[in-house]
Amino acid sequence: MSAKAIDEDGLDSALVRLESVARTYGTGQSAVVAVRDATGSVPARARLAVTGPSGSGKSTLLQLMSGLDRPTVGTVSWPALAHRHLTPTRSIAMVFQGPSLIPALNVEENVALPLVLAGQTDRDAHAAARSALALVDLTDLSDKLPEELSGGQSQRVAVARVLASRPRLILADEPTGHLDAVRGAHVIDVLLAAADQLQAALVISTHDPAVADRMTSRWRMSEGSIRTAQETVRL
Numbered sequence: 001m002s003a004k005a006i007d008e009d010g011l012d013s014a015l016v017r018l019e020s021v022a023r024t025y026g027t028g029q030s031a032v033v034a035v036r037d038a039t040g041s042v043p044a045r046a047r048l049a050v051t052g053p054s055g056s057g058k059s060t061l062l063q064l065m066s067g068l069d070r071p072t073v074g075t076v077s078w079p080a081l082a083h084r085h086l087t088p089t090r091s092i093a094m095v096f097q098g099p100s101l102i103p104a105l106n107v108e109e110n111v112a113l114p115l116v117l118a119g120q121t122d123r124d125a126h127a128a129a130r131s132a133l134a135l136v137d138l139t140d141l142s143d144k145l146p147e148e149l150s151g152g153q154s155q156r157v158a159v160a161r162v163l164a165s166r167p168r169l170i171l172a173d174e175p176t177g178h179l180d181a182v183r184g185a186h187v188i189d190v191l192l193a194a195a196d197q198l199q200a201a202l203v204i205s206t207h208d209p210a211v212a213d214r215m216t217s218r219w220r221m222s223e224g225s226i227r228t229a230q231e232t233v234r235l
């Protein structure tokens with residue numbers, strides 16, 4: 001996956017490309033190199049698992065891919081998304097491991113909020129939120145507050161919020177980390193269905209082999225490096 005993906009028109013079709021990227025936290029003796037010499041690209045429609053033990057740099061790598069964080073060394077670009085060097089934030093959505101819903105807003109308002117903040121009218125934002133909730137089978141929970149939801153339901157609302165903004169690249173950082181196997185599998189079902197529906201690329205970091213096996217390619221991280229980038233063989 002590190003080879004350049006050039007489409008028929010000669011355009012670089014990678015959604016995100018990392019070139020010799022490193023990210024160091026802190027300076028001097030206390031410096032921690034969280035990601036080192038990372039090179040790779042995510043093509044359109046990718047289903048990529050980023051695996052590795054805790055502390056191996058998965059979250060840092062996803063934050064660099066999202067543009068929320070900047071590399072210390074090397075470059076991150078979004079050839080198929082970016083308007084030159086600007087981070088194409090509205091084409092990229094991130095799902096986090098922990099609770100990310102706003103407690104005072106109900107489910108539909110949580111899903112609509114990023115769209116309202118991006119300038120859509122309340123009416124359009126809520127219409128998009130309702131169709132996203134229908135896609136992840138959560139219409140019945142529209143009026144609930146986050147505190148009334150289970151962990152799995154909360155994560156599905158977080159996926160609906162991603163879906164509503166119609167991103168082309170979905171980055172999910174250990175989205176099943178706090179869930180049991182059945183609820184975790186359901187969240188992955190919903191993420192895969194959302195990515196299919198949007199024709200988006202999906203990148204999931206996980207240390208759960210059962211989650212990684214549902215993706216079609218894998219980057220294994222160890223001590224900040226991408227050790228292997230491989231296509232998963234489908235039998």
Ligand SMILES: Nc1ncnc2c1ncn2[C@@H]1O[C@H](COP(=O)(O)OP(=O)(O)O)[C@@H](O)[C@H]1O
Pocket residue numbers: 025026032033034035052053054055056057058059060061
């Ligand atoms: N904000 C931070 N400040 C200092 N060190 C950090 C910070 N975030 C992560 N690290 C360190 O960077 C390394 C990689 O962390 P992380 O990317 O969170 O790995 P993973 O997601 O695989 O657990 C770890 O050694 C971690 O302690």
Ligand SMILES: [Mg+2]
Pocket residue numbers: 058059060173174
């Ligand atoms: Mg992490």
